[in-house]
Amino acid sequence: MxxxxxxxxxxxxxxxxxxxxxxxxxxxxxxxxxxxxxxxxxxxxxxxxxxxxxxxxxxxxxxxxLNQASNIDLLLLLFKVYKESQIEDSDDFSSFINWGQTLLQDFNEIDGYLIPATDILNYLSAIKEINHWSASKEKSELVENYLQLWKNLETIYNNFYEALLEQKRGYQGLIQRExxxxxxxxxxxxxxxxxxxxxxxxxxxxxxxxxxxxxxxxxxxxxxWDIDSYFLNDPIHDAGLFVRDYQYNWPYYKHGHKIETQNNFLHDKNITITGVPKSMSQTKYVGQLLEEIGEKEHIDLTKTALVLADETLLNPMLNAVPRNIPEVNITMGMPLNKTVLYSFFVNFLELHLNVSERGWFYKRVLEYISNPYTLTLSTESQGTFAQRLSNDIKEGNLLYINAEALSKYPKAQELLSVIFPEDTLTPIEWINNCLLLIERLKIIYQEEKNALELEYLYRFYALYNQLKQYLDKVDFMGELKSIKNLFKQLANMETLDFIGQPLTGFQIMGMLESRNLDFETVIITSVNEGILPSGKSNNSFIPFDVKRDYGLPTYKEKDAIYVYHFYRLIQRAKNVYITYNTEPDVLEGGEKSRLITQLLTDKNLEEHITHTIATPKISIDPKPLIQIEKDGQFMEDLRTFAQNGFSPTSLTNYIRNPIDFYTRNILKINDLEEVEENIAANTFGTIIHDSLEQLYTPLINHVLTEEHIKSIKNQVPEIVQHQFTQNLSGVDISKGKFLLVYNVILKYLHNFLEDELQQLKRHEIKILALEERYEELITVPGLDFPIKLKGTLDRVDEFDGTLRIIDYKTGKVEAKNVKVTDWETLITDYDKSKAFQLLCYAYLYSKKHGKSDVQAGIISFKHLSKGLLPFSEDKDTRIHADTLATFENYLFQLIREICNAAVPLTEKID
Structure with a gap:
């Protein structure tokens, strides 16, 4: 052997x-x-x-x-020939490129299989004609155009063939036919x-x-032939499909020659098949496997290969290779469109395809500036513009980014003029700008000595120069849109070829790179249906039955090629490790491959095979509640916080969950707001609050009359519009969803003012204050530092002589939220937070003005018909001195708990 x-x-x-x-x-x-x-x-x-x-x-x-022409040269020439044909309404280049590639592959197969092109192309045309035959004599324009392409196919083929021969160039099939x-x-x-x-x-x-x-x-x-007798002599084993056919049909074998077979497949070998959930976990699993293999003395790493059936796993796999493997050789191509750098350029292209007179759409900008390569460009010397721009978009709620917004980053102006040029980009300008960005990245990676990134950059640099040459030759690429498809096709066809020293070290390769090579230890990943074999994707215009009739390969033959490679890989190997994804993703192929099932059901291999499913170790521990001890730093921060003032919201945050109080109020970690394309609840509330304040401010200290209300009703649209621009700059309220929100707010305010008018018919209302800030220093027994309590009262008025403190809420409020029967719940149950807030306001008011006997209530815009929902204890809706005294006790108790260093902050779970 x-x-x-x-x-x-x-x-x-x-x-x-x-x-x-x-x-x-x-x-x-x-x-x-x-x-x-x-x-x-x-x-x-x-x-x-x-x-x-x-x-x-x-x-x-x-x-x-003849010389082999590059794929893209072939496409451009085919387009030229197609344009010169008799088709009246032909596609533009960006549409053509979507199907031109497939046509090229079909021409290639027709020639490689030596089929008279006239026969098959006319046959195709006839089939299409029959398929579109219909009862009405008239064909629609669409059908007419479609059939025109098929009728002209033979002419296109012939002219294309001739044009190539004249240039002494060709595609593989044409060169083979010649x-x-x-x-x-x-x-x-x-x-x-x-x-x-x-x-x-x-x-x-x-x-x-x-x-x-x-x-x-x-x-x-x-x-x-590298064929094992085990496959050749089995009439239905796909690994021997082709060689059996040659043995049977070639005159050479009919005249006495014999095929010498190999006999290695049934020799002793260990086959380990492992199902691993998800593709990424396979790379982790293989990483661990390699670590074990690296430690085994008897395994020769130079005779070990890792074959990636799914080539997109190359990058994660490289990160998973353990340190104890000294030399790694990669021999495979990684399509450029699977790299992160590709997404950087595609995002850049999308950015410019989505630019309008209002500027660059924020989503595309955020996508682009959060790309790792943009972050690499956004260095200190560039004033880290990407991070700042991202914050500014979110904080300023910028839906469109224009030159004015970009002028805030003076250090990065030169770079920004490349990314966000003033005028619309032509394809050639877009390419030049990409080359400028590559140049900048190159300088950064050269300093870092990052060879892999420089390799990626170089491939794209070459790709753009190639694109540039084509643009000089052709005149049909006036728009950026048309270059998009060409760029995508090119990036799909071009690969980043890793070429190592193939004769040393541990090898990582794709399935096709393994041809004719033998290894003692083989690891094959992603052995799932749809990946290995790759399944019934029929990327061709020639229907299955026509292919079969003319002897062209169908998916059955294509599958058999992969079956052969798979079996050939394990034929001489002593140790075989096969992994597959147990959680097939719709896009990534299906369940475990039939090749695995075939191995598992093979009686002759039974003793050599083990099949397991790798599951991560899972132990579910009850999650302990977060507890934070109040150390010196915390107490210091708390003192500062107390000096600035506790607000009712910060206290109710504590009641809801002490950890929330810690993160929001002490650490001040506010979730950076998202850009609002839809209006958020708090912004909605703010606009209503601010509009009411603006409307009612001229009426402070006045007894309201119907005339007052009628005159302010007329100002509502204008004032709401003003508040929109204040709170959501960059939002257009003349159309779309913001127009709806704008109308909802108008409706709310209209209903509120109508309600006020109804009240005025029977009651006297005098406005005393709007949005007034109150601050009181209070001494809490047992604490050695002063505490400030602060709050903003939305509205204070006098209603038939009764003082009312009113809080507006745009959310949902029910009467039970403002009623207290058991005082203990006030500082333990977040449901009572509305009652707690109202008592805080009444308490602040009475401290400042020495008045109790007030009414404090909520007006809920969702339920205006319910009127004022007043705080109540039992039946009484007024807040008397004794109510405030009871409240003060509970308030002090709560503040003492917050400020007690011995009581840790403990998480509350809803």
Missing amino acids: HDTFLEYVLDDLLRKELDITQCTFVLPSKRSGTFLKKHIASRLEKNIFSPDVVSIQEFIGNLSD AVKSLENGVYQNTQSNPIIFIGFNALNAAESNIIQHYLEQGNSHIY
């Missing part, structure tokens, strides 16, 4: 007495070629020139004199005297298959 397939091939060539230095080796990928060279080198006694080792793509490329033609025409008949050795192929398209067979027929070439 050989350690690896490549060594087996070299030994077999030796047995056939072929001089390996004279052979040309053709492999599926360049990477496997690197490993082959390593094995050749280790067998040689003397120095020689390396034999030719090429990938199949290079080999076929050499048979035609290579087959040149072999058939005898251009390359006998130029090849060296034996050609084809190694480790699996799924070949018709062109590759024809070319390989052509050389095998010549007699001096050989082909080696």
Whole structure:
């Protein structure tokens, strides 16, 4: 048994007495070629020139004199050809790019499988015509345009093919078709005297298959399949699907040649299958696994590979690799659109696509300035503008950010002019601004010597320069919108290639990078349906049955490719670890892969396999209530707080939850308000309070008359509008949800004033004070520092000679909230907080004016019909001196508890 397939091939060539230095080796990928060279080198006694080792793509490329064109060049050329076709109402570029990519893939397959394009494209056109056949003779314009594309498809294909040949360029399928033609025409008949050795192929398209067979027929070439007899001889095992087909159909095998199989799969191996909840946890689990592997003497890390079926896990995986693994080699591509830097540029683009004459919409701005890269740019020397701008947006409730708002950050003006330029950006300006941002980031990361970030930056730098070149060539990219799709496509197609020293250290790779390579220890992650195999995504315009009829690969064949890779990986391995996600996410694929089920139900593997589900250790401890001891610092802060004054709200905060009192009132941690697109309850209340104050202020010390009320009713709209701008700058109340809120407030105030008019018919009301602040120093027995009590009374009036203290509430208030039957509840039950507040106001008023016998009540705007809800004890709604004396006792008791260093603050749970 050989350690690896490549060594087996070299030994077999030796047995056939072929001089390996004279052979040309053709492999599926360049990477496997690197490993082959390593094995050749280790067998040689003397120095020689390396034999030719090429990938199949290079080999076929050499048979035609065409160069592979980049994907984006192909798309631009295809668009040009499409535009020049007979289609009257053709798509613009940004729409085209959404389907052009798929069409390109279909052309590529048609050519690679050597299908006469005329046949299949006309057949497609006919199918579309039948599908859209309808009883009415007239086709709608939409259907007409749609059918026009299909009718013109053959012309588009032919013109595209011709245009590429003229430029001596092509896509893979086209180059393969041309290579087959040149072999058939005898251009390359006998130029090849060296034996050609084809190694480790699996799924070949018709062109590759024809070319390989052509050389095998010549007699001096050989082909080696890495296929285990276990799969090949099983008529339904997908891992052998393709090779069984070649064994059965190729003349080479019909004329006596045999396929030499490998026999490693059933050798002793340990397979551990583990279900782990969520993708991220898989990386953590693999991290722990690697740590254990790193400590085992008998496991050779250079013969260990981690294969990520879901390549987006590369970044988190890198963070999870433990320190005891000295060398890590990554050989895989990470699509650029999976990087954080990509989101930085996309956010930047979205920012400019959502700009209006009022400025940049705050949500996009917040999204952009909270991106890690913006925060990196927002250095001290830039006056940390990102953090400040974020606060200013929230505090100032800025729905749109304009030049005036940005002028507050003088240190960052130069940078801000790149991010928020004055004029609308054209695509080329957007690219230039992105390049300027890359330049700034580059300087920062060079100082930090952050190689990985610089690599990311470089890839985007190259991408933008590429985009720039295309913009020079084309004239259909006038708007930023059209570059959006192109940028997204490019970032999707381009990968950040990590190329390590493939011959040393522990390897991290994608599924396709593992071709032809063998490892003793293999870890495969994300083995879920929809990821491995990747499922029925049919990214093609050619329907399933047409593909089947013409011999094009369908999802069944595509699945079989992954099945082959999967089994080939574990075929020679001694230790196999497979993980899958037990909590399949709708977007990330489904339940555990059928490949796992297949392994688990295989009788021959029973003794080698263990299957477990990794569950995090969960122990539910009763959460202890938070307790905060009142240390010296706390008491100091409390003294300062007491000097500034206890307000009724701060005291009721304590009643609700002492920890709330601590965070809000002592530490002053206020949740930074969110920007209000919808109005918050407290802002709504503030606008009503302030409007009433403004309306009634001219009437202080007057006995109200009906004329007074009628005249202030007329001012309501204007005053509310003014209060809106005071409290919510940047809000437009002429439309949308704020218009509704504005009307609700008008309605509330209208109803309130109507109610006041009704009262005036039967009662005399005199306004004494509005929004008046009261402060009293009180001495609490047992405390050695003075306490200030403070509060703002919304309105004080005289109602038929009775003094009334009124508190406005826009929230829900019920009569029971202002009634006290058991005094103890006043300082223990938050439900009584409204009663507590009213007593505080009455207490403050009587301290200042020496008056008791007052009435204190709440007017609830939600229930205006209930009128004033007065504080009451038993039946009496007045607050007398003895009521205030009782209240004072409880107030002192509460303040003493707050100020008692021996009583810790203990959390209350609602």
